[in-house]
Amino acid sequence: xxxxxxxxxxxxxxxxxxxxxxxxxxxxxxxxxxxxxxxxxxxxxxxxxxxxxxxxxxxxxxxxxxxxxxxxxxxxxxxxxxxxxxxxxxxxxxxxxxxxxxxxxxxxxxxxxxxxxxxxxxxxxxxxxxxxxxxxxxxxxxxxxxxxxxxxxxxxxxxxxxxxxxxxxxxxxxxxxxxxxxxxxxxxxxxxxxxxxxxxxxxxxxxxxxxxxxxxxxxxxxxxxxxxxxxxxxxxxxxxxxxxxxxxxxxxxxxxxxxxxxxxxxxxxxxxxxxxxxxxxxxxxxxxxxxxxxxxxxxxxxxxxxxxxxxxxxxxxxxxxxxxxxxxxxxxxxxxxxxxxxxxxxxxxxxxxxxxxxxxxxxxxxxxxxxxxxxxxxxxxxxxxxxxxx
Amino acid sequence: xxxxxxxxxxxxxxxxxxxxxxxxxxxxxxxxxxxxxxxxxxxxxxxxxxxxxxxxxxxxxxxxxxxxxxxxxxxxxxxxxxxxxxxxxxxxxxxxxxxxxxxxxxxxxxxxxxxxxxxxxxxxxxxxxxxxxxxxxxxxxxxxxxxxxxxxxxxxxxxxxxxxxxxxxxxxxxxxxxxxxxxxxxxxxxxxxxxxxxxxxxxxxxxxxxxxxxxxxxxxxxxxxxxxxxxxxxxxxxxxxxxxxxxxxxxxxxxxxxxxxxxxxxxxxxxxxxxxxxxxxxxxxxxx
Numbered sequence: 001x002x003x004x005x006x007x008x009x010x011x012x013x014x015x016x017x018x019x020x021x022x023x024x025x026x027x028x029x030x031x032x033x034x035x036x037x038x039x040x041x042x043x044x045x046x047x048x049x050x051x052x053x054x055x056x057x058x059x060x061x062x063x064x065x066x067x068x069x070x071x072x073x074x075x076x077x078x079x080x081x082x083x084x085x086x087x088x089x090x091x092x093x094x095x096x097x098x099x100x101x102x103x104x105x106x107x108x109x110x111x112x113x114x115x116x117x118x119x120x121x122x123x124x125x126x127x128x129x130x131x132x133x134x135x136x137x138x139x140x141x142x143x144x145x146x147x148x149x150x151x152x153x154x155x156x157x158x159x160x161x162x163x164x165x166x167x168x169x170x171x172x173x174x175x176x177x178x179x180x181x182x183x184x185x186x187x188x189x190x191x192x193x194x195x196x197x198x199x200x201x202x203x204x205x206x207x208x209x210x211x212x213x214x215x216x217x218x219x220x221x222x223x224x225x226x227x228x229x230x231x232x233x234x235x236x237x238x239x240x241x242x243x244x245x246x247x248x249x250x251x252x253x254x255x256x257x258x259x260x261x262x263x264x265x266x267x268x269x270x271x272x273x274x275x276x277x278x279x280x281x282x283x284x285x286x287x288x289x290x291x292x293x294x295x296x297x298x299x300x301x302x303x304x305x306x307x308x309x310x311x312x313x314x315x316x317x318x319x320x321x322x323x324x325x326x327x328x329x330x331x332x333x334x335x336x337x338x339x340x341x342x343x344x345x346x347x348x349x350x351x352x353x354x355x356x357x358x359x360x361x362x363x364x365x366x367x368x369x370x371x372x373x374x375x376x377x378x379x380x381x382x383x384x385x386x387x388x389x390x
Numbered sequence: 391x392x393x394x395x396x397x398x399x400x401x402x403x404x405x406x407x408x409x410x411x412x413x414x415x416x417x418x419x420x421x422x423x424x425x426x427x428x429x430x431x432x433x434x435x436x437x438x439x440x441x442x443x444x445x446x447x448x449x450x451x452x453x454x455x456x457x458x459x460x461x462x463x464x465x466x467x468x469x470x471x472x473x474x475x476x477x478x479x480x481x482x483x484x485x486x487x488x489x490x491x492x493x494x495x496x497x498x499x500x501x502x503x504x505x506x507x508x509x510x511x512x513x514x515x516x517x518x519x520x521x522x523x524x525x526x527x528x529x530x531x532x533x534x535x536x537x538x539x540x541x542x543x544x545x546x547x548x549x550x551x552x553x554x555x556x557x558x559x560x561x562x563x564x565x566x567x568x569x570x571x572x573x574x575x576x577x578x579x580x581x582x583x584x585x586x587x588x589x590x591x592x593x594x595x596x597x598x599x600x601x602x603x604x605x606x607x608x609x610x611x612x613x614x615x616x617x618x619x620x621x622x623x624x625x626x627x628x629x630x631x632x633x634x635x636x637x638x639x640x641x642x643x644x645x646x647x648x649x650x651x652x653x654x655x656x657x658x659x660x661x662x663x664x665x666x667x668x669x670x671x672x673x674x675x676x677x678x
Contacts, residue, residue, distance in 0.1 A: 230529075236526070
């Protein structure tokens with residue numbers, strides 16, 4: 001009975017949404033389990049944004065409701081999104097670390113009248129699944145394509161590609177191949193390794209036997225990366241002059257203390273480095289570092305979340321706090337601002353973020369810590385993966 | 391030929407690392423008849439202690455290893471007295487539920503105390519870098535892991551088969567009531583074996599840290615592999631575990647070299663085949 005009264009009150013409150021005083025945002029992400037670090041970064045980015053920009057938009061208070069999906073689990077993600085919309089009455093859905101989870105939620109959006117702001121999930125196709133999806137992170141195609149040009153410019157013409165055998169890995173493999181062959185290079189062999197690989201020595205032997213001058217690698221950030229980068233050095237490939245190219249997932253800042261010496265000199269392309277030199281980023285790193293507790297844990301999902309909040313704030317401003325998903329999404333199409341990562345724009349057509357991609361090299365700072373040093377900028381990169389879908 | 395040799399070296403190194411980490415589980419499951427799913431958690435605690443001692447306190451590697459082993463035992467002994475003692479001889483399901491619960495608690499505590507980032511155990515300069523074998527380079531710490539594996543195997547075999555304590559342990563396992571009637575303090579025997587098993591887990595966690603980096607989810611991430619090694623080798627058998635590790639290491643390494651896109655297909659195919667032929671593992675004894 002109590003619940004019914006509550007529901008009736010909620011319905012009344014929503015009916016008069018013009019002056020609704022609390023706007024709820026549902027954030028779905030991995031807040032426990034093996035990917036808890038990435039969920040923590042979501043939260044740090046969101047907290048940082050609200051610390052710097054206030055917890056109110058106009059007259060309305062903003063409330064964030066978190067839901068935990070520890071591992072990629074589309075059914076669970078969908079159920080939680082549904083619960084957020086129906087029971088909690090959220091006006092915006094955001095977060096999503098894994099592609100399958102985001103994909104599972106897209107069919108709900110139109111009926112729920114809720115926009116979805118993706119803060120990480122990096123497969124190109126997600127934005128095509130619903131006109132109410134906006135993405136503020138990156139795609140694997142977007143970050144992997146520039147490295148192909150870097151490889152060619154470094155005088156490497158034969159490359160072996162080695163990726164983890166799952167969606168983003170295959171994306172990375174295709175993106176690199178397309179970019180590298182367009183630049184006139186040749187991918188001599190493409191290896192897909194199981195996700196659960198611990199010992200990379202046999203893979204290193206394959207790389208050596210292939211006769212390639214360089215290797216392009218993609219693995220999800222975390223424990224496997226460490227094994228891969230160490231094996232690359234210990235099996236004598238680094239000293240053997242084989243060049244290493246990868247998107248920035250491999251050298252995310254929170255893994256660098258563990259990777260240490262073995263990662264030194266590795267070149268990656270990515271949309272964000274915590275070391276990025278700009279006043280916006282300094283403010284962001286300070287706020288997010290405070291929010292996460294230990295600044296060494298800060299990594300790229302935090303900036304996706306930070307910009308995701310920016311987009312949602314703009315949506316709320318544009319709709320005056322009323323629930324109108326189509327109008328909200330329309331309002332941020334073509335929106336440009338200076339993010340901690342640099343100048344960005346929401347592409348009006350794809351609703352994906354157009355941004356600079358940076359070439360970085362792992363370097364050692366004066367205090368002995370390691371960081372990604374930006375050395376070259378590829379300006380205003382869209383998502384080449386969407387073109388490849390067609 | 392060079393490739394074959396190279397794969398053989400990799401297989402040996404990988405197999406021995408597996409052995410060092412899994413042998414403690416073989417002892418608890420085979421000799422104490424406890425399905426200890428918290429084994430990975432104890433290995434992880436060892437890794438964390440060593441990492442903290444060597445990285446943050448700046449202690450020498452050897453000292454960090456010792457501290458990890460004894461630190462983990464000190465943490466594990468109260469757990470044994472308060473929790474494990476209740477499940478000796480209990481049905482497997484009870485043991486599984488209890489130990490998996492302990493594992494989740496330890497994961498949560500590790501995540502809270504040490505944070506979710508990767509931790510490494512810094513190696514001393516003697517173990518860093520690679521050794522050139524003429525036809526290829528191999529990391530020095532892998533050779534160290536191989537030697538550790540051999541030392542552990544020899545030491546355990548001697549302790550169980552040749553010492554008075556080994557006799558008491560085997561007696562307690564085969565018939566606890568009779569052993570107790572003959573004056574064997576089975577409680578102490580169990581507590582000591584549990585401590586040894588946990589110490590081995592911690593040792594494995596430290597020595598294997600280069601291959602399996604320490605992070606909160608370590609406790610569950612590699613548990614399946616450890617269980618597979620024990621069931622293929624035959625629980626409680628030192629030579630069985632050794633053979634299983636070398637065999638599985640060889641199959642996994644070769645499969646990964648020749649056909650990585652098949653994933654762990656060959657590894658698990660081999661496991662199925664071996665278990666079909668030897669349901670108790672390669673060197674398993676029939677249950678008494």
